[in-house]
Amino acid sequence: MLGLLVRRLAFTIPMLVVVSFCVFSLIVLVPGDPAVSLAGENPDPEQIAAVRERLGLNDPFLLQFWHWFTGVLRGDLGQSLFSSQSVAGAVFARLPATLSLALLSLTVALVLGVAVGVLAAMRPGTWVDRVATFAASLGVAVPYFWVGMILVLLFAINLTIFPAVGYTPLHENPLQWFLHLFLPATALGLAPAAVIARQTRAGMTGVLREDYVRTATAKGLPPARVVGKHALKNAAIPVVTAFGLEASRLIGGTVVIEQLFALPGLGSLAYTSVFARDFPMVQGVLLVVAALVLLINLLVDLSYGYFNPRIRQS
């Protein structure tokens, strides 16, 4: 297992460097002189020159990257163009809300998805299966932001059970934390739950036809043991793969959901920075998000080692 970890890290760390480079290069994509567009409305040449100086745009590109990257290694993501905030400070202030939202909705997705998928796979062709399959099709299709809006309408406006907007940190008031996150996490988690349910059902249906499942049944094991032990562990790999992809998509979805529910997270930071064209801030958010996705991929890869001894040992 340790060998696997080392091998995966040997892949992840260079990826981080390349990703950093891509994130930084984004500024090159800006058509024309970025300083002109960044210097605000109707800039005069002095303002532009000031921006150029501040951004270090007069240096060669690779040198600029080097300055930025060594800063990143020290934990310095640069300064916001428009406020006195440091990018790192702003990002880490926003991280807890986004992480809370993501973890809560991923939990919803995993628990609900696997449960529904296993249930459907155990009774193929029955009404349980049909209802589950239909619900999953619907869950994949219905836009998560629309679900968010409808949930706000039903539970926050009409029934006023949950707050419609805002956020309370976990350490201040766990109950309020949960209440504020419940609607957005549900909205964000339903579609991944549906995807995971479909993947679980498909994987389990395939595995349940395998010879070794027949062997387990022929040994006299009860169905719960056959499904829960022998089948599930083998069906897990496509499910965790789907989980990893969904986790990445879900982090993307936080941009919209945080906007709808006025949550002070990374997504809304990205949103405001994009509108303000606050490039250092955009770069910082992108880098942290990419690092999060790489971390999830790393965990998913390590879980392969648990589920498949061949991967662990090779």
Place this chain on the structure above:
Amino acid sequence: MTTTADTTAALARTAPVAPTRPGFWRRFRDNRPAFVALVVLALLVAASLAAPLIAPYSPEAIDVPRRLSLSTPDHWLGTDSLGRDTLSRLLYAGRVSLLAAATAVAIATVIGVPLGLLAGYVGGKPDWVLGRIGDVLMTFPAIILAIAIIAAMGPGLQTAMIALGIVYAPRLFRVARAATLQVRAETYVEASISIGTPAWKIIPRRVLPNVASPVLVQVSVMLAAALLAEAALSLLGLGVIPPTASWGVMLGSGFKEIRSTPLLVFWPGVAIALATLAFNLIGDGLRDALGRRTRKADS
């Protein structure tokens, strides 16, 4: 019984062949959800295309006195905050949204599929390089990468679609590459090589037809995802720019009035859900209908 072999050729000639499997279209049509989805999608597309003919009002005709009205004989689905007819806007928005999704997926297909075929068939260094580029692009959640590209190049429908196309290309690349790898390992490809057929003929004739089904399924599912992404971007004000209507734009402006007129977010949401559901169900239907016939198990 004759056990001499001289008659075997003659008998093999008369031997019955397995009953012909129903054709692709029959199999697809027999899949009720997929078929219904295809009909619904066809209606949606037809209605959007015919918007100038069937829409009762111009999508931008403002009628402030009748703003935020509910369903009335004049405005079947009500009006928005500027008094514009919701039904007319939905129809026109459909054109924008569906076309946007189709453009993004077309860009992704044109980039991803040929490269996937190449990487999967040739292997080696090209495969490694393309694969790593894909990995890097996949490190960013689709919508966030799209936002970043839009941040650099400025908002607008065209930028949004190009951004989405680039973001989705590695996903199609992966599907095409994986399918190609699988087909590449099949004996019939080796048979073609052993015949002396060059790779540039094997790829379109032997590989592409057998890779087409997973790619088509992915395209169908991706159309749904692109539709959602366009809506999300437009909702945030990064995609289609008002006053042009797309379903996402309508959701965004409707959400501002959710306390007074919830119907405004209801209709565009239903339209998006219907279209994505249709794309997904068609994808499922394609997968089932295109899937290989499973080999008959022994006895």
Place this chain on the structure above:
Amino acid sequence: MSAPTATTTLLAVDDLRVEFATDHGWSTVVAGTSFSVGEREIVGLVGESGSGKTVTGLSVLGLLPRGVGRVASGSVTLGDRDLLGLSERELRSVRGNEVAMVFQEPMTSLNPAFRVGDQIAEAVRLHRGVSRRAARDRAVEVLDLVGIPHARRRADEYPHEFSGGMRQRAMIAMAVSCEPRLLIADEPTTALDVTIQAQVLELLAGMQQELGMSVLLVTHDLGVVAEVCERVVVMYAGQVVEQTDAVELFDHPRHPYTEGLLAAMPQLGSRGQRLSSIPGRTPEPWGMPQGCRFAPRCGYAVDACGEPPPLVTARSGHLSRCHRHDELTLRGAR
């Protein structure tokens, strides 16, 4: 040859009908199969692909794939209990305990995610209710019994660390771990190389001797039958067409299909001769001939063969499903 020895019957399959879901609805793939396996007897169940032999073997323990195959009628009796009438719970106490199975594909029949020893111990714990440690010791013991070297160490390995032959040995070890009365082996050597096949057949026969169990050996290979079986049941197109003891079958087949199979057996014969074969192919379950199911491929077919023939006693202890069993003189094995 003598009639089958009057051993006590352990397994009796009577008029078994099995149906499978196909593109053409539910099709009958096993149509009224009857045969028996005596105590301490090795019986071969022989047929080509599509004959229904594997399905018959799976039906005994109710292992037909759910929603795909089902037993329509008939009975399967083990000792004095009707297995088809048992509840799922009662059936579980029979599976792996009184009746064990070994399958064709050693590469896929062991669960790749668990250690070999644990997979064997699982069955022991379940049926013997012994401690984890005792079950493990038993697993090592049976692995040793089937000739796996360094059994204690190998028990901790995963299936992918075993070769094909070793996996089949491990499957046999799992099957015999609870000392079953009956072992159903479904093509246990088909996927193996010839030298490994010889090892595994020798092992199966040895285990049968040592544990005094009965074996139902499902195979398409008459050579395997010749090596180890005492009695043979020949199936064609879902029916038993002939049943007798092995030597009698090879010497004096009473069904044209058996004659064809024997003639087509790979021989170490001389080069240049035409190899014989049975023309045509096995009918599909949804396109069975009205009368004798073999008639369209049979060189001896006459008008009477348009009627389905019954399975009758051609000689003492020798059953045949052929209208002409008493008038034809068929060739046995060379």
Place this chain on the structure above:
Amino acid sequence: MNTAGTTPGTGPLLEIEDLRVTFGSPGPRGRGRVVRAVDGVSLQVGRGRTVGLVGESGSGKSTLGRAALRLVPVRSGRVSLDGRDLTALRGRALRQARRDMQMVFQDPYSSLDPSAVIGDSIAEPLREHEGLSRRDAERRVKELLDVVGLPAGHAGRYPSEFSGGQRQRVAIARAVALNPSLVVCDEAVSALDVSTQNQVINLLEDLRARFELSYLFIAHDLAVVRHIAHEVAVMYLGHVVETGPTDRVYDSPAHPYTQALLSAIPASHPRRAGTGTRMLLSGDLPDPADPPPGCAFATRCPYAMDVCREAPPATTPVDGGGEVACHLQTSGPTLAGRTLDAAGVRAERDGSPDVVPAAVRDAP
């Protein structure tokens, strides 16, 4: 391109010299696995002859067949067809050389493109090498279907509509379409039921006579090989351990492995079961990435001597034709060049590895 001394029309059709094929790479710091699939094999196939290549899975026989057709990369050694060095050919020249050598694959379910009608598959070599028009190709396809005993009208059907035996006939039609001189049959009948198998073998025999084909017939079924092959080569762990005329090899095997293979064939009658000598081999094939240092078979050989575990055996001629690579034949003078039976060496039925044959023990 005639680099060898042989000229077209004389000498063996296919000549393989000291061929080596490896898979995998040593990797950084030598931690990778290198499988020596074919390890120094020399073999010849004469014109109009059938050479049977037998061995168990992992012996490298399929790889050898593919390497002979340049379908896998050759590490070293030479393959020549009709005097022409195939190992030197690249790209277009290689593709053109392929018209003389074709292959029939094992699995009739995967060797035909499921998305193309069978007529299209059969026409592929015709279009590629003879540039036939659609219409001419269609006519030839019908003729070929007739040759292999399938209805000419079936050209427009998909592979899924055919049985295994019928598909193998289609694959054979494709292989003989260009009238090649060599056809490599890689386990061409082993996926078929026994009665169908015999039909296909008969067809192959007919075609050999009709089109003057030569076959390299790869199989694990020794009975089939005895029927079809003029000469036999036995492979074990990447090496050819014995070659010779079929009758000589089957009647008096000179290599212990050949003997073990033959003795493992199941009896054809219950009365013969358990009679004769059965040499049960212990254990499995060694890891081909880590072969034993001396003779590859030494780990399982009941006659293994010290020398067998140290040095690879040299090849010596055998009485009655062919060659064998076994230390018994070189270190034991009483045995040299004779078969195991003739030398009175018999393994016991339990095949105890401790059995040392008298002939060997007495050798100086």
